[in-house]
Amino acid sequence: MNSHETQENQPIALNWRMSVAPMMDWTDRHCRYLHRLLTRHTLLYTEMVTTGALLHGDVPRHLRFNAEEHPLALQLGGSEPADLARAARLGAHWGYDEINLNCGCPSERVQRGAFGACLMNEAPLVADGVKAMRDAVDIAVTVKHRIGIDKDESYDFVRDFIGTVAGAGCEVFIVHARNAWLKGLSPKENREVPPLRYEVVARLKRDFPGLTIAINGGFKDSAAVAGQLAVVDGVMVGREAYHNPWWLAGWDEEFYGAAPSALTREAVEELMVEYMEREAREHGTHWYSIARHMLGLRHGLPGARRWRQAWSDHRLKGLPAREVMALARTAPSVQD
Numbered sequence: 001m002n003s004h005e006t007q008e009n010q011p012i013a014l015n016w017r018m019s020v021a022p023m024m025d026w027t028d029r030h031c032r033y034l035h036r037l038l039t040r041h042t043l044l045y046t047e048m049v050t051t052g053a054l055l056h057g058d059v060p061r062h063l064r065f066n067a068e069e070h071p072l073a074l075q076l077g078g079s080e081p082a083d084l085a086r087a088a089r090l091g092a093h094w095g096y097d098e099i100n101l102n103c104g105c106p107s108e109r110v111q112r113g114a115f116g117a118c119l120m121n122e123a124p125l126v127a128d129g130v131k132a133m134r135d136a137v138d139i140a141v142t143v144k145h146r147i148g149i150d151k152d153e154s155y156d157f158v159r160d161f162i163g164t165v166a167g168a169g170c171e172v173f174i175v176h177a178r179n180a181w182l183k184g185l186s187p188k189e190n191r192e193v194p195p196l197r198y199e200v201v202a203r204l205k206r207d208f209p210g211l212t213i214a215i216n217g218g219f220k221d222s223a224a225v226a227g228q229l230a231v232v233d234g235v236m237v238g239r240e241a242y243h244n245p246w247w248l249a250g251w252d253e254e255f256y257g258a259a260p261s262a263l264t265r266e267a268v269e270e271l272m273v274e275y276m277e278r279e280a281r282e283h284g285t286h287w288y289s290i291a292r293h294m295l296g297l298r299h300g301l302p303g304a305r306r307w308r309q310a311w312s313d314h315r316l317k318g319l320p321a322r323e324v325m326a327l328a329r330t331a332p333s334v335q336d
């Protein structure tokens, strides 16, 4: 079990009970900073970074993160064991707590690179990659995958995939509970059209009781999450966490037994503005690329639309973030 020190010097154990999914273009370090303000315990994932981008590209651009983001997993896309090992070593060196291998992305671009979901057809190669990464780093090496490929709904396929990859030492599987259809669907459709089959994940947990199995796909409320936590070891939430981040403010209490949070949305907004000011000073980041991740903070509240419009109004881009906050807060509070 990995651990690291929190700001209060309390070690927080790495576990997979709650996590926010890796999402390209969404879960960048600014988004994760927001999520970490809302929940101390939830495990956060980066966007997928390909081994090619890491080994031949701008490493700091891909790997830099804020110390506050721990516990934090780096998701890799790739298939060559030697490249995966080198990329994992970089991730460990930069201080990530976990390396996760993407075996669930169905995009055509990823298929051309022969990684992502199509790797489910090559379990021995995934096992080699896992072994190479485990030999290279001391941190956890985990796999995120689907329950099948195309229209093949045979349970044996996903069971054998996990069996082979677990044989190489992977102990944690995050299972997006729908098939990936490799032809004919866009990545977005591939998150909506193939049916969710949670019972497959429950069966995997029964067949592999010694492995950590987290479920992913379609979670939108705490009751559904709690139901799954009675069956499997963890729940990973993607889109709903992004669109309705305030939900995360209850997770430490609901799913980790922590004391109730005293946070308010206003306090979170204020802390985000402080972060925007720091980022502008230290890295020249424009607040606009940070604010875009918090537009859902008032999701469901009266006036949310006007508040969101102020924070996403490109005509206000020339103003300091603090002034935009003042404008957003005084935007006429019409009912959405």
Ligand SMILES: Cc1cc2nc3c(=O)[nH]c(=O)nc-3n(C[C@H](O)[C@H](O)[C@H](O)COP(=O)(O)O)c2cc1C
Pocket (backbone or CB within 6 Å): 021, 022, 023, 024, 025, 026, 047, 048, 075, 102, 104, 105, 144, 176, 191, 216, 217, 218, 219, 236, 237, 238, 239, 240
């Ligand atoms: C915008 C977007 C980008 C995504 N990028 C990735 C990615 O980089 N790696 C990955 O494993 N899954 C990616 N996913 C899939 C999510 O991690 C998750 O498996 C999927 O959205 C289902 O969970 P949900 O129903 O809670 O959103 C992405 C999803 C979205 C919406």
